[in-house]
Amino acid sequence: MKKTILLLSLVCSLAASAAEPGSSKETSNGTCPVTGKPADPAITYAYEGITYSFADEASRQKFTNDRAGSLYQKLGGKAAIDAAVELFYVKVLADKRVNYFFEDINMNKQKRKQKEFLSAALGGPIPYVGKDLRSAHESLGGLNDTHFDAIAEHLQATLTELKVDPQLIGQAMAIVGSTRDAVLNRPAKPAAAATTAVP
Template structure:
């Protein structure tokens, strides 16, 4: 578990940064690595399946419109990965306000996301990039 927290912390610091002096990688490279929209949809469906079965955190989604959550997660990952989407949801602070999510809750979500990425057989390098998208969101989610 400590290794997972360390990986998240490292990704939060470096996941979205580009190296000075080096040209930017193709803007939609992660989107393409995910398999475009069909790949993102498969990933989100696998992640929601994992979360639904996770007794540690599934109660947070009891009163959630799952179809809307699915749509918003697809938009969010699509936009963040360089795809042609625009995220239309609330900010992470607004979406998680009043939930008082803990570090353990966030870690459980990350574990479920990793399991989902393994289920859809994403390459390790792609998995690290996806985690790099979610790591920086931790302060906007935990404790809100």
């Protein structure tokens, strides 16, 4: 795991570990991210360069425990997601099966949105506020399982190339697989019947 984080950090030239309390310049919130109550500026935790304030000590502890146990952190945090998205789009844009979907897209904006989405989906601290998956993909006429599988293939290849632990890759791919119906604008399957496997 340390090799994975180190590799991803070098690719991004960023530190992949969480910051210690008090090491960030400013507080990012006036509302506790755990309880939704007003935050106490004296109860803080700095994570990836952002200092979060909490309503109470129990909320701060829950936040730190959730970060440590998240797939996002196990993969290497922000630095890992940044590195993976950059490499992922190199692969996607070279693939004639799907690259035409990105012909008129501002790729800097697309990469930023993808980083935000993946970070949130994998347990990062900042909620995703972009379009929902159905809305974001509804204008892509002809989008089908073949395209979804190609994109998933590139994500899996990216994580493998970055030497991410296979078990963590499996967890990440299960999360990605769970978005298939939304991305392809299909009716959602009941939770018990839904399959999340991605090739």
